[in-house]
Amino acid sequence: MSKKVCIVGGTGHLGQFITNAFLARKNEADITVLTRPESQTNESTKKLCDSFRSRGAKISYVDFNNSNELIKALKGNEVVISALSHNVVAEEQNKLIDAAKMAGVKKFIPSEFGVDTTLSFNQEISLIKPKIDSVKKLEELGLDYTRFMTGIFLDMFFSPWFGFDLPNGKANIIGDGNVKFPFTHREDVGKYVAEAVLSGKSPKVVRLAPIMLSLNDALDLLRKQLGRTIDVKRESVEEVKSKLGAGKISDIGEKTSTMLRLSAALGYAMGQPTNEKDYPSVKPITFNEWLKTMPKLV
Numbered sequence: 001m002s003k004k005v006c007i008v009g010g011t012g013h014l015g016q017f018i019t020n021a022f023l024a025r026k027n028e029a030d031i032t033v034l035t036r037p038e039s040q041t042n043e044s045t046k047k048l049c050d051s052f053r054s055r056g057a058k059i060s061y062v063d064f065n066n067s068n069e070l071i072k073a074l075k076g077n078e079v080v081i082s083a084l085s086h087n088v089v090a091e092e093q094n095k096l097i098d099a100a101k102m103a104g105v106k107k108f109i110p111s112e113f114g115v116d117t118t119l120s121f122n123q124e125i126s127l128i129k130p131k132i133d134s135v136k137k138l139e140e141l142g143l144d145y146t147r148f149m150t151g152i153f154l155d156m157f158f159s160p161w162f163g164f165d166l167p168n169g170k171a172n173i174i175g176d177g178n179v180k181f182p183f184t185h186r187e188d189v190g191k192y193v194a195e196a197v198l199s200g201k202s203p204k205v206v207r208l209a210p211i212m213l214s215l216n217d218a219l220d221l222l223r224k225q226l227g228r229t230i231d232v233k234r235e236s237v238e239e240v241k242s243k244l245g246a247g248k249i250s251d252i253g254e255k256t257s258t259m260l261r262l263s264a265a266l267g268y269a270m271g272q273p274t275n276e277k278d279y280p281s282v283k284p285i286t287f288n289e290w291l292k293t294m295p296k297l298v
């Protein structure tokens with residue numbers, strides 16, 4: 001029997017991959033994408049919704065400020081997946097959790113999808129605090145949940161946010177670059193979420209680390225693939241810690257990205273054990289396979 005699944009934020013950078021993964025298995029799932037009415041003024045969001053609809057999803061337009069509307073839209077769904085932007089986890093995701101409880105939803109998947117938020121080092125990162133609060137709320141309401149820790153999105157990693165300027169052949173690294181940390185391609189995040197939900201193999205925490213690679217190894221492979229040099233500037237962990245401790249990084253975006261890079265450099269990005277092998281039907285993309293798409297990206 002088809003499982004009724006509602007994806008909220010299913011048009012987003014990550015959410016569209018989750019929606020696509022469920023649509024690829026539409027014989028097993030009855031899919032609703034919940035989106036805000038105002039998002040339809042954005043041409044690319046509207047196009048995405050049209051494409052989801054043409055492939056079998058129901059599109060539900062809901063104003064998050066209208067709790068009755070939200071509850072009505074969620075009613076009948078067994079699972080609600082939130083792929084909301086981290087900026088709106090504190091407010092909008094909590095409205096969604098309340099509505100899901102009222103609607104009788106059986107399982108809620110909160111917007112996590114990054115470094116392991118069960119680890120205390122990561123809980124100091126500002127964008128993670130609201131995610132922890134959401135989990136507390138789920139616990140308080142007695143609403144079952146599954147949190148997906150995915151490490152860093154492979155296909156979003158080599159960006160200025162993580163210290164890379166590939167068009168100009170430059171990279172800034174924290175630490176010696178030898179610590180391995182977890183990557184998952186967004187397409188695979190979608191596939192793992194769909195498999196966990198549809199197979200019912202969905203414990204409270206799912207840790208995914210299909211690729212574990214050090215920055216030095218990643219950069220070597222990248223140089224080979226691009227056939228060019230990448231100049232690397234290194235900052236020690238101690239230097240970065242002391243800058244953060246002295247309040248020298250005040251911009252919130254820069255502070256968040258620095259903390260995430262520090263977490264990876266210290267080996268705190270992912271706890272143990274990881275669960276990717278529990279979902280053998282998902283064949284995740286390898287770093288080398290993904291690299292072959294790089295020339296198109298830079």
Ligand SMILES: NC(=O)c1ccc[n+]([C@@H]2O[C@H](COP(=O)([O-])OP(=O)(O)OC[C@H]3O[C@@H](n4cnc5c(N)ncnc54)[C@H](OP(=O)(O)O)[C@@H]3O)[C@@H](O)[C@H]2O)c1
Pocket residue numbers: 008009010011012013014015034035036039045064083084085086088092111112113114115150151152153156
């Ligand atoms: N591991 C990594 O490397 C990595 C990288 C990026 C993000 N992430 C995580 O992935 C998750 C999703 O992030 P994302 O970048 O995919 O998010 P996003 O694209 O910025 O936003 C996702 C969706 O949230 C909805 N939304 C935005 N503002 C809203 C509001 N005010 N009220 C209600 N809905 C709103 C929008 O859907 P509609 O317009 O359809 O309503 C939007 O498409 C977050 O938890 C983030 O921290 C992880």
